[in-house]
Amino acid sequence: MNLFHRAFLYVTRKITKSFTLFLILLVISTLVLSGVAIKDATGTAALNVRQALGGVFTLQQNTDDPSKWVSTPVGNTGSQSYYDGEPLTVELAERIMAGTTGISGYNATYTNYTVPLNTDGKILELLESEDNGSSLGSLIAGSGDFNSTVSTIAATNTAYDSYFAGGYIELVEGKHFTTMDKNSAIMSSELAQHNGLSVGDKITLRMSEYKASMMGIDASKTKVEVTIVGLFRSTAKSTTSLSNWSMDNSIFTTLEVVKTARPDMGDESFERIQFYVNDPGEIDNIVKNVKKLPDLDPTDFIVSIDSSNVDAVMEPLANMNRLISILILLVLVVGAAILCLVLSIRMKERVHESGVQLALGISKKNIVAQYLTEVLIIAVFAFSLSTFTSGFVAKTAGHQLLDNTIADSVQSPAAKSLGTSMDGETFLGSSDFVPEFEGSNPLTKIEVEIEPVMVAGMFSIGFLMICAAVMLAAAPVLRMKPREILSKMS
Template sequence: MNLGIRAILYSARKWKKTLLVFCLLLAITTLVLSGLAIADAQEEQAEEVRGTTGASFTVERDISTGGWNGNYSTQEFMSEDMIQQIAAVDGIAGYDATLITLPRIFNDKGEELVHENYSFYNYGSYNSQYHELFLSGRFELVEGTHITDDMTNSIIISRELAEWNGLKVGDTLTGVYYPQNNTPEVDMEIVGIFDVVADKGDQVNMYDDASYYAYSSYVFCSMDAAEGLIKGWGEDGEGISEAYYYVTDAAQLENVIREVQSISSINWNNYKITANDEVYQNISSALSDTGTLITTLIIVITAVSMVLIILILTMSIRSRKRETGILLAVGIAKPAVILQYVLETLLIAVVAFPLAYLSSKQVAGTLGTLFGKAAENIIVTPEHFMLVAIVGGILLVAAVLVSSISTMRLKPKQILAQME
């Protein structure tokens, strides 16, 4: 009788054992397919995080390598050319720079604005959305627009400052660096209002002038306006002291920084670079931990399932010693007998695998929600099925071979003698 027919007849005759193996394969394959779909969704989320979270780095004067002139460091400031050279490096999506001034600000009636400090802590800005305070999430623009490099006399203020002084987007303010010294007056239009997301009682926590100012006293003005405020004053401590660069792919931050440091026209002994990727690192670490957990679960499920299948097949083959001995005694080779066992198992898999593919499409979404994934983002693909079918088939063949070792190492007479 053809071994294929024998395999089919045996599977039908031993339907309880066939059903047991079928249910086991169906459950295992469904879980593994679901796990692969969740793992892919996890990877897609990680890719999305890299693009949406991004990261930044700060280039600033290194005052430790410069001298001092009274209270001011003589370290060179950043030039416009230097800022633009760095901004041109591949991978940098945007930039901002800082020209710090401490102006007094007045409304259109000439009245000084109500605020918490003697003066304002003003950041001259090219593109305020890329300023470290906004990139870090401490500040969030809630009205109007950010300052861009094509604006000349624009200013962004805090919501608190706007509420205290009855200000809104579109109003005009006048900034004066030192009124008592008749420094130039600069008229600025309010183009945006930001909210302080960080703890109101948590100041900048830096050992510089900014630490003495409440967040509500921070303002951002266009770079042209900031330069207009100090025109004719010329203090040694005034100039562009730092710049912020936004990198779209946070995973490439280190590579971008290395390329920036390779710009030979910049004396890097006078400047230092600080990476700002805490948000990305925290999120990616959590995603990595979840990805590791999913992979571990897939491996554990597969390993435990293989042990169970081997045990079931071993018990089945041992219960068939008489049949095996007779087949060997009538001249059927051991490889042919083993092949029959393989066919019996694969016949069950041929039915179980496609059904598992269909069931996993329903189960994967439910399981994915346990890992914080949206069900619609968990998709079991044909590629997942092909991978599981091929690897699963190989593992099943290996399981049959392992299960047959104890019986097939005996000779036909020994097998039949054990059955007497």
């Protein structure tokens, strides 16, 4: 009777012992395989996060550089300063797009405030919301129609707008607009409903009479009619310094419309242009290439890669990755120790059998090989089953861990991103929101899968661990003379 036959008979006849060992190996292999799968998924999640959050850079005017300002005399004693660098225009954005590969799109923005009116010339009834506790509300009380102004965001492509792309607001009806769509506007569905408006309706925007009188401008001549092409809904809570400047009262439109409604803008152009790149891994090279463009003076602009949102997600992901690596190692070490302990106890119980087999002329190597084969037979079944159990464990635990990690990290910057400056001129204008494109959220599409290569690795490591454990457990028996074993058994 060869060792394989003996091993098979032992495994099938000592059912309780075999089943105990089966459970131990199943638990170890399930934990290890689940850990490896989750670790692998964190890698995929990190890539998704980089792709979703990492591929954006922003162009702003370099107004902090004093050499970019030119002063001209006004009258006999006064002087006027203006920024002499290249303005942020659609033409500039198109030039950068044309001269650089790897950019998927852009959106240029400028924010001001206007008074919205319906077709009857009545000011729209605005939505009430809590302000952020600033004293601006009390300061402007009694300032005419200033309380009816709304944040008016000029955009070149609302699909790439950081509020939409970041998922803080979503288009619920209609469509996005680009520079091709003249006199278009997008407003919140709640504000539209509040005033009986819908997609296709027209509204009018004009300068605040209060502000216009201060500037010596006739507000009635600043009226500009726009068509509502889309409605949005807020998905994140926001606070503002004035209730009428809340996100739900805001209106997206084109720069031409804002310029008409706010003639005091003069030659001002966009405040910033955000460019979205195809491969986030290439963003540093793309920014370098932008700065090297021949018809562009890099000192005119500040080019920034905003990685705060990426870092906010990547750091917990990296921590989780480290934690899972430690857990896998821990499971392997503890598992190996438990396996070694169980096998040592079993080996002690089988000293009698070992002695008998030695007395019958079966070699020590053959006996140890039989014990090893027994564990390997059980391991094949345990490891095979673990590919299914670990699939379930990894998916359940992995999704829970990854979703929490990413959701916490993505949502946390939302509140602080919304804000306003006290002068009331640049409301909601300069925040860098996380881009997340319409209809697609790669962060929620994390798949925790058991790959064949993981199973192969687990089988290899498992078999090596079993070999080591059996050799360690059998070492005392291997060192003993047959007579010592027989005397132990008697």
